[in-house]
Each structure stands twice: as C-alpha cells, then as structure tokens.
Amino acid sequence: MNEDEFAELLESGAPPQGRSRPGEEVRALLADESVWVEPDPAGADTLLRAIRRASVSPWEVADDDLAAPLPPASGNGHGPVLTPVGATGSGRGAHAARPGARRRRPSRVPLLAAAAALALIVGVLAALVVLGGDDHHAPEFALGGTDLAPGATAWATVEHQSAGVSIKLDVRGLAPAAPGTYYEAWVEGREGKVSIGTFHMRGGDGWIYLWSGVDPAEYPTLNVTIEREGGALGWSGQIVLHGQIVA
C-alpha cells in the first residue's frame, strides 16, 4: 500500500474490515475516543505544583507516583532498578542526592519572599548549629524495586551510633508480605552477607528501623529479600529492593 492508498483508506467511509488489512488499525484508532480525549486543562499547573513540592522533599508528592518503578541504572549485574528519584545521572549510580535538590530554582519568586525564605533558612541553620542537631548530616540513598517488586522504592538514611549503624528506610509501594513470608534486609560486601533485620509491611508504607553491626563501608550493598517462615535460614536470593549504601 502506498501513501495515496493509505490516505484513501483512512478517508474511506467504509467500515473497517477487521484489523488484518494494513492501515485498518490506524483507521480504527481515528474512531477511538482515546485519541481525541482532552487532558485536564489545569493539569499543567498541577504538574508545576507537584514539581515544586518534589523539589523540596522526595516524599511530598503523591504516593502513587512514588509507587512506580524507578529507571534502571547502568549494569551492576543485579538487574534491579537502582536509580533513585531525581538522580542526577552523574555516574554515581545509586549514590544520589535528594531528588530535586539541583532543581530548586528561585525564578519568579518575589524578591521579598526570597529574602524572607533566605532569612528562614539562615535561622534554621543557625538553630541547628546552636542546638547541635546532626540529623541533617545523615547520608541518604535510594533503593529501587526489582522485577519482583517493581512498584517498590525506599529512601534510606544511615547514622553511625555507639551501638552500631542505624539504617532507616522509608519504604513505599512494597506489598505486604504474604502469610508465611517476611522481608529481610541484608548488607553485603566482600566478606559476605549480614542480616540487619526483618519486617512484613502489613501496616502499609512506612519507616523501617534497621541496625547493622558491621561497617557499611565494608558491606556497601543493601538488599531486601523475601523469605519464607520455617524455611531454611539464610538468604533466599529473592531481592525486592536494592541499593548502594552511602555512609
């Protein structure tokens, strides 16, 4: 079929003769409401607001958005998704800064509001220094869902404490563990794997508090696997979340 014949087919008033003839699919689509439906006219503003929120905090956007899988990172041999939301593509793999940090942009902000915001930031920083707060120094990194849990993602913070290394995961989109199963977090390095805790997510998205007795510098990979109760103790290899620890 040449282009003229195709145009004639598209314009033809004859009913589509199935989908076997080349071009019938396109003609059928022209009569499909899906190719004519108009998006929400306020959608651009909604998107703009979401981007501004996400520029401030990775989790201050709709959960459903965060439940979506993250783009795959360059090959690490594991196959799971690694790149965190807002990764900059600087070649550091999963070692990413908070999403949107580089995107914060004061454009179009009235001068007065910008000055007020600056004063607020300076005040907050000063208060942190005075109070000795150090939470903001905790390294952060993202974990991505694998093919076994493509909707899952997590944001992790690491803090070295006197008793060990505290690793907190803000987990989103990971399905509750089925009855008889549970999730187990592991750190992995050249010396092998060490379990750092178990959980089930049956209460929905939320924080998971893990403790590692080994140095993340020596065990830089963090995996979450799904395990069976009553099964052989040890690593199932069924990874649902994966990331590289930034400590």
Add this chain to the structure above:
Amino acid sequence: MCPEDADLVARFAAGDDLAVKAMYERFARPVLTVAMSALGRRDLADEVVQMTMLKVWRSAGTFDPTRDLAPWVYSIARRTAIDVHRRETRAPVPKVFVEDDLTVDAPSFSRTWEAWEVRTAIEKLPTDERDVVRLAHLAGLSHREIADRLGVPIGTVKSRSARAHRRLASLLGHVVRVTEP
C-alpha cells in the same frame, strides 16, 4: 534530538515554569491517549498523565540528548500505565510467590504505540482539518453533516478532509510501513 528539544528538556529538568507547561502541552495528549487506550478509565488516565510527566521531570537530568524525546516519554507513559494497571489488579503478594505470573501485557497494551502515534499526528493537523477528521471518524458524520455542523460549504469540508487524510497518511506511514507511491 533537535537542539530545541535538548534545551526544552534541560529547562524542564530545572523546573522552569514555561518549560513545564511546554512539555505538558506537547505530551499530555498523547500520554492521555496511551493511558486511556490501556486502562479505559478517565480517572486513572488523568493520574497516569501526572505521574508520567513527573517521572519525565525526575529523569530529565539523566536523559540522553542524542535520543528522540517522544519515544522516551512514550516508554515512561506506557510503563506508568502498566504500573497503574498492576496496582489496580495486583494480588497482595509479591510476584515471586504468585503461581501464575501477573499478566501485564494485556491486549489493551498492545496498540498503545499506534495510539500514541495517531494522537501525535492528529495534533499536527491544522485545527480546521482536525475538526473535520474528528467529526468524520469519532462522530461518524458525513461530509454534508460536517458542513452543516461547521457552517461551511461541503466543498470546503471535502478539500479539508482530503488534505487532512493525506497529512495523516504521510505522518503515519511508518506505522503501516507504506511503500513509496
């Protein structure tokens, strides 16, 4: 990718207001079409549009500027629609313990690329030609009925229709792999 697109993506990644609106204006319709084609529900489709555009923004900093922009956005849109489909239908257990793997590529997902291309082509038509195509295909009106509806001579409708369908055939030839005339 053309330099204009590279610049648009860069500004979009930076959260520039105009770039955000330009990206939305350019891609919201085809993304919505993919989502409607795949999911068949307007509420979910609207959600997919927002999720897709937000993901595009988040990934914009890692986008390879040597690639074409549209297929990249399409792939994100399709993936997002699949995720929403999964969310709406998924069993409450991880995939590894599901006997029958969750089927994602349902028949409704098979023609999303064609739907994307058709929508994109439609958007490239001049408004007067697009109106004629819409009334002819979606509303099923004859040339005479379209002329009455638009208040223009039937000859005008016929010429607009012929031009529009020639444009569409040219824009969509790769979809059906038409041969040279």
